[in-house]
Amino acid sequence: MPEKKLPVLETKKLGITFGGLKAVQDFNIQIYQGELVGLIGPNGAGKTTVFNMLTGVYVPTEGTVLLNGIPLNGKKTHQFVAAGVARTFQNIRLFKQMTVIENVKTAFTKDIQYNMLDATFRTPKFWKAEKEMTEKAMDLLAICHLEDKADVIAANLPYGQQRKLEIARALATNMKVLLLDEPAAGMNPTETAELLACINTIRDRFGVAILLIEHDMALVMNVCERIQVIDYGQTIASGLPEEIANNPKVIAAYLGE
Amino acid sequence: MKKNRTKQGYLLNTIVIVALFALFQVLTAAMGGSGSFKLVLAPCLWQCCYLIILAASLNLVLGFLGQLSLGHCGFMAIGAYTAALLSLACERAGVFEDKEGPVFLAVLIGCILAAGLLAALVGLLVGIPALRLKGDYLAIITLGFGMIIVNIINNLPFCGQDGLSLGSASSSLYKNGLGFGSKGKVSYLWVALLVTLLCLVMMFMFIRSKYGRAIRAIRDDEIAASASGINTSFYKIMTFSYSAFFAGVAGALYACANATLSTSSFAFSNGGILNSTFIVVMVVLGGMGSLTGSIVAAVIMFLVNYQIKNGAWVTALPAAVQGVFQYPMLVYAIVLIVVIMFRPKGIFGSYEFSLINLGRDLKAARLRKAAERAERKEAKAHA
Numbered sequence: 076m077p078e079k080k081l082p083v084l085e086t087k088k089l090g091i092t093f094g095g096l097k098a099v100q101d102f103n104i105q106i107y108q109g110e111l112v113g114l115i116g117p118n119g120a121g122k123t124t125v126f127n128m129l130t131g132v133y134v135p136t137e138g139t140v141l142l143n144g145i146p147l148n149g150k151k152t153h154q155f156v157a158a159g160v161a162r163t164f165q166n167i168r169l170f171k172q173m174t175v176i177e178n179v180k181t182a183f184t185k186d187i188q189y190n191m192l193d194a195t196f197r198t199p200k201f202w203k204a205e206k207e208m209t210e211k212a213m214d215l216l217a218i219c220h221l222e223d224k225a226d227v228i229a230a231n232l233p234y235g236q237q238r239k240l241e242i243a244r245a246l247a248t249n250m251k252v253l254l255l256d257e258p259a260a261g262m263n264p265t266e267t268a269e270l271l272a273c274i275n276t277i278r279d280r281f282g283v284a285i286l287l288i289e290h291d292m293a294l295v296m297n298v299c300e301r302i303q304v305i306d307y308g309q310t311i312a313s314g315l316p317e318e319i320a321n322n323p324k325v326i327a328a329y330l331g332e
Numbered sequence: 333m334k335k336n337r338t339k340q341g342y343l344l345n346t347i348v349i350v351a352l353f354a355l356f357q358v359l360t361a362a363m364g365g366s367g368s369f370k371l372v373l374a375p376c377l378w379q380c381c382y383l384i385i386l387a388a389s390l391n392l393v394l395g396f397l398g399q400l401s402l403g404h405c406g407f408m409a410i411g412a413y414t415a416a417l418l419s420l421a422c423e424r425a426g427v428f429e430d431k432e433g434p435v436f437l438a439v440l441i442g443c444i445l446a447a448g449l450l451a452a453l454v455g456l457l458v459g460i461p462a463l464r465l466k467g468d469y470l471a472i473i474t475l476g477f478g479m480i481i482v483n484i485i486n487n488l489p490f491c492g493q494d495g496l497s498l499g500s501a502s503s504s505l506y507k508n509g510l511g512f513g514s515k516g517k518v519s520y521l522w523v524a525l526l527v528t529l530l531c532l533v534m535m536f537m538f539i540r541s542k543y544g545r546a547i548r549a550i551r552d553d554e555i556a557a558s559a560s561g562i563n564t565s566f567y568k569i570m571t572f573s574y575s576a577f578f579a580g581v582a583g584a585l586y587a588c589a590n591a592t593l594s595t596s597s598f599a600f601s602n603g604g605i606l607n608s609t610f611i612v613v614m615v616v617l618g619g620m621g622s623l624t625g626s627i628v629a630a631v632i633m634f635l636v637n638y639q640i641k642n643g644a645w646v647t648a649l650p651a652a653v654q655g656v657f658q659y660p661m662l663v664y665a666i667v668l669i670v671v672i673m674f675r676p677k678g679i680f681g682s683y684e685f686s687l688i689n690l691g692r693d694l695k696a697a698r699l700r701k702a703a704e705r706a707e708r709k710e711a712k713a714h715a
Contacts, residue, residue: 130559156561168556170549172682181549185561187542194541195534201541248561
């Protein structure tokens with residue numbers, strides 16, 4: 076029974092106010108290891124705001140984010156990443172002037188042990204760390220089928236591959252929870268199918284928990300084990316995909332009453 | 333295999349550099365006595381050395397980290413004064429008497445290192461508050477810090493308003509301290525070249541490591557960088573301070589090459605070659621994100637500066653053009669505009685010159701040119 080285990084990622088009464096606007100209120104979610112949870116809602120519902128709070132980009136005005144039961148209050152984004160929360164962005168944010176493999180290697184930075192002296196004098200430690208990292212990076216690129224593009228400048232990749240590279244980069248942070256913000260946005264059906272395969276490989280291989288924001292309902296219904304729906308910053312429903320699909324509140328939120 | 337190629341590249345570079353250095357030693361031994369070498373070439377080479385270090389070190393902040401800093405000369409001033417004062421103190425304490433022998437060499441190296449370290453420390457202190465800002469705001473605050481540093485030096489009792497020449501310290505750095513006269517400039521030229529080389533190697537190693545990747549990531553997208561686990565403020569401040577270290581070293585070389593030090597030569601309003609904006613121009617000209625580009629640009633800008641001031645051909649020009657040459661900043665601006673028009677990313681862009689890849693790069697460039705030509709032809713045929 077997954078419910079008895081400690082959730083990997085949990086939020087308690089998470090909320091944020093911008094001026095007088097309550098963007099998100101009382102947001103509670105539990106994600107267990109290996110689970111794939113969908114977060115859906117109409118445009119402007121606050122999905123990306125939730126992601127920003129889960130990664131330390133925004134500081135929530137109330138509530139807490141817990142990772143494996145440890146609160147992450149007051150931490151900065153890079154500390155969230157060090158703790159094990161990785162994300163992708165709705166509007167792709169790659170390191171555009173760097174090559175594909177450098178993009179992935181950058182995400183290993185926090186785990187590399189060599190210091191400035193090793194780098195300056197090119198000690199064996201430096202070569203060893205760089206070699207291991209290159210191998211790991213190629214491995215991750217292979218998962219996303221980008222291994223033959225390793226030396227291409229990231230900005231020159233086609234759109235679908237840029238999205239995949241973002242996922243590969245997020246994987247390199249050695250995370251426990253992966254937050255995917257609209258990974259299939261702007262993709263054609265073939266690319267979406269490839270992405271789906273990629274996400275499944277990631278779950279099988281890394282056993283990570285994934286939280287997914289997505290507008291492509293077919294994709295969401297297909298892969299998510301549970302779905303949480305928010306509208307105007309408040310959770311209006313959560314449950315299994317078929318429950319959500321038939322929930323009158325959800326239908327009302329999407330189609331109007 | 334790739335690693336082997338990198339190591340082969342290092343080996344090739346080392347061989348070429350050692351060969352060039354040997355050639356240089358032979359040449360100085362042969363021509364060192366001649367007047368034109370002593371009076372013209374050697375001082376020029378000294379100047380080139382510190383300009384190269386300055387441009388390359390600013391490129392770390394401007395080209396690789398992507399932050400506009402206009403206070404680079406402030407750090408250079410700190411380095412210059414530290415080295416000069418330290419050497420004077422050493423001489424007064426009787427550590428060395430004439431500028432010869434291993435003891436003096438040790439003092440010289442020590443002064444250069446101390447200059448770098450103090451500049452790095454000040455860079456750290458300036459960087460911590462300043463790097464909270466971005467873009468134009470950072471430019472303004474670093475500009476301010478550069479001016480503040482110069483003013484503080486101005487008002488320190490042991491530095492003196494009129495520089496080290498008239499201050500309490502000494503009558504002339506050539507006579508005392510580490511300043512080199514024309515003879516010293518020739519015999520210690522190898523120190524300047526070696527220091528420049530070491531600085532460049534250190535910068536290259538920095539760029540081609542996790543540090544370089546991290547700061548380029550910050551330049552490309554700061555939010556994504558922190559979402560990839562990079563502590564952006566740490567890397568920014570570290571790079572700023574590291575760059576200030578090299579500016580300090582360049583300042584020490586400057587102190588070696590001059591009889592007097594005066595803060596007005598580091599001031600922002602200074603129309604000469606040592607001006608924070610002038611260094612920015614060099615970096616932009618060479619290509620932001622290319623250390624080899626900065627080296628080339630530093631030499632080019634030095635030559636431009638030297639020619640319009642000393643070139644024999646200048647007198648042959650019409651009076652109006654000579655009038656423009658009275659204002660060197662105007663000439664630099666024109667040079668910059670011309671380069672930006674034809675090569676918007678600077679001479680080198682983000683390309684790094686490398687000996688081992690030279691053949692491959694040239695071939696790639698030829699193929700690209702050919703492809704462009706073919707494309708244009710096709711477009712024309714369509715039209």
